[in-house]
Amino acid sequence: MSDVATAAPLNPASATPENIVEVRNISKFYGSVHALDKINLSFPKGQMTTLLGPSGCGKTTLLKIIAGLLEPSDGEVLINGKVVNGPGPERAFVFQDFALLPWATVLRNVAFGMELAKVPKAEREDKARHYINEVGLSGFEDKYPHELSGGMRQRVGLARAMVVKADVLLMDEPFSAVDEQNRRKFQEDLLHLLAAENKTVIFVTHSIEEAVYVSDQIVLLSPRPGQIHSIIRPEISRDTSPDDIRRDKKYLDAVENIWTDLRKYLD
Amino acid sequence: MLAATSVTPHAKGEKSDRLFGMSDTLFYRILSVLIVFGVWEIAGMIPISIAFPTFSSTMAAMFEMIFDGRLIYAYGETLKPLGMGVAISAFFGVTIGVSMGLNRLSQWVWEPIFVVLQASPVAALIPLITYAYGIGITAKTVAVIMLAAPIIVLNTYKAVRNANPSLIQMCRSFQGTRLQEIWIVIVPNAAPVIFAGLRLGVAAGFIGVILAELLITPTGIGDLISYHRSIAEYDYMYAAVFTIIVFSAVMVGFLETVEIKYFRPEKKKV
Numbered sequence: 001m002s003d004v005a006t007a008a009p010l011n012p013a014s015a016t017p018e019n020i021v022e023v024r025n026i027s028k029f030y031g032s033v034h035a036l037d038k039i040n041l042s043f044p045k046g047q048m049t050t051l052l053g054p055s056g057c058g059k060t061t062l063l064k065i066i067a068g069l070l071e072p073s074d075g076e077v078l079i080n081g082k083v084v085n086g087p088g089p090e091r092a093f094v095f096q097d098f099a100l101l102p103w104a105t106v107l108r109n110v111a112f113g114m115e116l117a118k119v120p121k122a123e124r125e126d127k128a129r130h131y132i133n134e135v136g137l138s139g140f141e142d143k144y145p146h147e148l149s150g151g152m153r154q155r156v157g158l159a160r161a162m163v164v165k166a167d168v169l170l171m172d173e174p175f176s177a178v179d180e181q182n183r184r185k186f187q188e189d190l191l192h193l194l195a196a197e198n199k200t201v202i203f204v205t206h207s208i209e210e211a212v213y214v215s216d217q218i219v220l221l222s223p224r225p226g227q228i229h230s231i232i233r234p235e236i237s238r239d240t241s242p243d244d245i246r247r248d249k250k251y252l253d254a255v256e257n258i259w260t261d262l263r264k265y266l267d
Numbered sequence: 268m269l270a271a272t273s274v275t276p277h278a279k280g281e282k283s284d285r286l287f288g289m290s291d292t293l294f295y296r297i298l299s300v301l302i303v304f305g306v307w308e309i310a311g312m313i314p315i316s317i318a319f320p321t322f323s324s325t326m327a328a329m330f331e332m333i334f335d336g337r338l339i340y341a342y343g344e345t346l347k348p349l350g351m352g353v354a355i356s357a358f359f360g361v362t363i364g365v366s367m368g369l370n371r372l373s374q375w376v377w378e379p380i381f382v383v384l385q386a387s388p389v390a391a392l393i394p395l396i397t398y399a400y401g402i403g404i405t406a407k408t409v410a411v412i413m414l415a416a417p418i419i420v421l422n423t424y425k426a427v428r429n430a431n432p433s434l435i436q437m438c439r440s441f442q443g444t445r446l447q448e449i450w451i452v453i454v455p456n457a458a459p460v461i462f463a464g465l466r467l468g469v470a471a472g473f474i475g476v477i478l479a480e481l482l483i484t485p486t487g488i489g490d491l492i493s494y495h496r497s498i499a500e501y502d503y504m505y506a507a508v509f510t511i512i513v514f515s516a517v518m519v520g521f522l523e524t525v526e527i528k529y530f531r532p533e534k535k536k537v
Binding site: 064067068069086087088089091092093095097099101102103112113115116117144145146164 | 437442455456
């Protein structure tokens with residue numbers, strides 16, 4: 001992730017083989033509602049791409065189509081150059097409402113993907129413990145979700161997605177149910193964690209600041225029907241501290257530009 | 268290790284709400300039971316009706332019937348059809364309910380039957396069971412099923428149908444099979460409502476068996492009730508009714524324990 005500043009947007013051709021996820025001509029109708037209209041997108045390997053837009057622009061729909069949780073009405077999704085139908089081990093999803101099993105401990109929730117894959121109990125719990133520690137929840141292994149705060153629950157959701165070693169992490173407004181202070185801390189932790197793992201992340205949010213802060217690439221979607229408005233690469237160096245990034249002129253300019261673009265879609 | 272400072276497990280202190288050496292919930296439970304029995308005793312002494320015995324004479328009658336074996340024998344008679352009926356209703360009821368929740372065709376086939384059964388005045392239909400099943404244990408078992416099964420089936424169906432869609436998507440996103448989805452996510456998710464249905468089903472099964480004993484052939488606990496009523500020994504009659512309430516409550520508590528132990532361990536800590 002440190003090479004963001006040098007990865008120029010000028011060479012999309014050379015980046016093509018590195019696109020781990022590709023979306024081709026995706027359209028989606030819910031009955032007569034046209035949710036997505038002929039979306040074509042590439043997601044470079046190892047980078048964080050944000051789908052940003054006002055409500056009703058189909059960003060979550062697009063993410064769930066990439067995840068294989070929704071069928072597109074038209075078009076196809078390619079992972080590593082192969083067309084996929086339905087979920088697969090190369091993708092892991094982080095849910096907006098956490099989607100934790102209320103009757104399972106943190107440990108079992110984190111290990112849930114491996115439980116489904118019938119990994120032996122001792123092995124999967126070992127791996128789960130590692131990621132519980134990574135997201136800062138060690139000591140909470142035997143707690144149940146209702147005993148945790150919103151931010152901690154989403155850390156469980158994140159650990160569950162990280163532990164299955166999927167190359168692509170799909171995150172659906174992961175911080176929207178987390179309060180503002182925890183949200184900032186969580187964003188910083190997420191970047192830190194991802195830098196070490198070389199994951200490709202597709203991130204849905206409606207927060208402009210969040211998008212600019214975390215993303216290598218921002219896809220702005222316009223609503224009714226959902227179409228790509230523009231693609232922005234903030235080009236912010238992430239070597240500096242989080243506070244410096246939030247004061248960086250490039251960061252502030254990018255936020256301002258996106259806001260100027262998006263405000264015309266507001267009612 | 269990230270965010271270690273913001274999140275550290277905190278040990279929860281032991282609750283200090285204690286009264287007379289017991290936890291406050293236990294204290295209030297005992298207190299509420301004592302008040303009910305006290306009011307019962309006073310109401311019996313007034314008396315509000317000659318057919319309403321005091322609590323103490325009811326208890327005396329109950330212990331007399333326990334020690335001379337009448338009550339034990341009666342329960343032996345009653346528990347056979349009740350146990351079979353409830354077991355059959357629970358097993359098939361939950362199975363059918365789950366299948367209705369998962370499958371439209373199954374819902375289409377079963378829902379009308381159980382809705383009609385639940386809405387119908389079963390007490391009026393119970394004597395008709397004898398035309399098909401005679402006056403033996405089968406008829407009484409059928410009566411239990413007619414009362415218990417609809418509640419169990421319809422509760423289970425509603426619980427499964429309303430399974431949290433986000434948890435199902437989560438299971439799919441981790442490549443869970445349909446069977447895993449059902450057994451590891453949908454059924455435990457529905458367990459609280461399924462068990463609520465089972466508790467109501469057990470209570471309804473009790474009503475069914477007593478009705479059958481009153482309406483088909485006088486045996487067991489139903490016979491104790493109707494016999495003592497007919498000879499105006501109301502304390503014995505109330506003693507029999509009282510034991511049914513106690514037995515029902517014990518069964519319901521047992522089901523709650525099973526639910527928490529095997530399906531919803533997180534509730535234990537609440």
